[in-house]
Amino acid sequence: MIVRRRKAGTIGVNLTSMIDVVFLLLIYFMVATEFKTAEESFPMDLPLRDYRQTIQLDSEPLVIFVESAGDKKSDFRVRLDGPWDPVSSIEELVLFLRSNKAGRFGASGLFTETHPILIRPTKETRWGHTIAAYNAVVRAKYVNITLDEPS
Amino acid sequence: MARRGNPSSVINANMTPMIDVTFLLIVFFVVVSQIVDRDAVFMNLPAPSQAVAGIPDNQSRVVVNVVPLEHGDVAGIVVAGHTIAWDSMHELSDIVETRLRGGATEVHLRADRTTKYSYVHQVIEAIRAAGLNPRLQLVIEGEQP
Numbered sequence: 576m577i578v579r580r581r582k583a584g585t586i587g588v589n590l591t592s593m594i595d596v597v598f599l600l601l602i603y604f605m606v607a608t609e610f611k612t613a614e615e616s617f618p619m620d621l622p623l624r625d626y627r628q629t630i631q632l633d634s635e636p637l638v639i640f641v642e643s644a645g646d647k648k649s650d651f652r653v654r655l656d657g658p659w660d661p662v663s664s665i666e667e668l669v670l671f672l673r674s675n676k677a678g679r680f681g682a683s684g685l686f687t688e689t690h691p692i693l694i695r696p697t698k699e700t701r702w703g704h705t706i707a708a709y710n711a712v713v714r715a716k717y718v719n720i721t722l723d724e725p726s
Numbered sequence: 727m728a729r730r731g732n733p734s735s736v737i738n739a740n741m742t743p744m745i746d747v748t749f750l751l752i753v754f755f756v757v758v759s760q761i762v763d764r765d766a767v768f769m770n771l772p773a774p775s776q777a778v779a780g781i782p783d784n785q786s787r788v789v790v791n792v793v794p795l796e797h798g799d800v801a802g803i804v805v806a807g808h809t810i811a812w813d814s815m816h817e818l819s820d821i822v823e824t825r826l827r828g829g830a831t832e833v834h835l836r837a838d839r840t841t842k843y844s845y846v847h848q849v850i851e852a853i854r855a856a857g858l859n860p861r862l863q864l865v866i867e868g869e870q871p
Contacts, residue, residue, distance in 0.1 A: 590741055597748050604755030613868030614771065615779035616834065621854045621862050646798075646840045648773075665775075696843040701798060703839025705846070706772035706866055713778050725844045 617709060619722075636691035639668070640726070641708045643701045651704035653711075665711045672715035688718055695723040765789035767804050769838040773867040782863045787832045788825040790818065792849055794838035800845045812845075815852045823856040836865045 638656035653668050654661065662668045672692075677684030692712050696705045705722070712720050766789065791804040803810040803818055806825060810817045822833060833853050837846050853862060 590745070594741070594745065594748075597745070597752065601748055601752050601755070604752060604759055608755050608759045610758070614766075614782065614865050615777060615868045616782040616863035616865045617779050618782075619862040619864060621833075621850070621860055648775075698842060698844035699798070700843040701839060702837045702841045702843060702846050703772035703774075705843050706839075706864060707774040709864070710774040710777055710779070710866075714776065722847070722850065725847055 617706075617713060619720075634690060636693040636721070637686065638693045638695055638723075639708055639712070641694060641696040641700050641704055643697075643699060643704050646701060648703065648707075651701070651707070653708055665707055668708070668711045669714050672712060672717065676715065676717075686717070688716060690717065690719060692717050692720045693723045694720065695726050698725040700725070765791075765806070765834075766836065767791040767793055769794055769836065770840070771836060771865060771867040772839040777866060777869070779864075779866055781868070782834060782865070783832065786830045787834050787863075788822055788830045789834045789836060790822070790849060790853065792835070792837040792841055792846060794841050798840050798842040798845075800841060803849065815848065818849070818852045819855045822853055822860070823858065826856060826858045826860055831861065832863055833860045834863045834865050 640654040640656065642652045642654070644650045644652065652663075653665065655668075655671070659671065662671055672686075675685040677687045694705065694708050694712065696708075709720065709722070769791070788806055793801040793804055795801045800812055802812055803815075805818060805821050808817070808821055810821075826833075835846070835849065835853070837849070850862065853860065
């Protein structure tokens with residue numbers, strides 16, 4: 576009997592179409608994926624407002640006025656209400672709040688940590704500038720901060 | 727000079743490592759695209775220098791987006807998949823109240839850095855009007871690594 580030998584050949588799966596599909600999927604997901612940006616936040620409690628009761632503040636609040644002159648990060652002005660030296664920048668505001676904080680060595684101690692701080696932006700003040708002032712007060716480690724109605 | 731060689735031999739590139747890497751990339755993008763934050767509307771969040779904010783808890787929250795327009799104005803509000811017109815603010819209070827009663831404990835307020843404070847203040851008042859004493863988180867841009 577004559578045994579016929581097959582010619583030696585390579586048996587393989589044709590991968591071309593699969594690679595095509597896989598690359599299409601890869602490109603789709605690369606384009607469609609939107610990475611979440613890192614976010615942080617300032618916590619703030621919203622107390623229930625009862626118009627029948629008047630809120631009694633323990634002491635006279637320190638009012639910080641915030642006014643915007645434009646959209647840029649530095650286009651704003653902070654001003655303190657009262658007989659205080661004027662502050663011209665956020666850094667000076669932080670310095671003022673820190674140096675007048677009670678309970679620390681070397682501090683003249685006018686305000687306690689829980690002293691009410693009122694941030695009063697105007698109607699036109701940009702939200703970014705309001706948050707910059709809020710951040711300055713938090714940096715000075717005060718805990719009783721209120722965002723007031725726009726002036 | 728005549729070139730010698732086996733004319734029947736086939737030169738193939740080894741595709742196995744490339745397919746491995748490609749599949750790994752696909753799996754990565756498939757997984758990552760599922761965890762994208764769908765509640766967030768794109769905007770330029772405030773980015774104060776030397777921010778001392780914390781990283782918020784993403785559990786049990788309701789995200790309120792104040793969608794910006796040019797010149798500090800507002801197009802509307804997007805909350806929990808609903809788009810609310812600016813003149814129907816009571817809807818915001820209703821949705822936030824429903825979410826808070828449904829187990830949410832925090833309200834995340836996302837507003838553009840150029841939005842006027844008068845708009846943001848109205849949104850805060852509407853959230854307050856929902857009652858239930860929620861904790862508000864004022865969202866800012868995180869530090870870039």
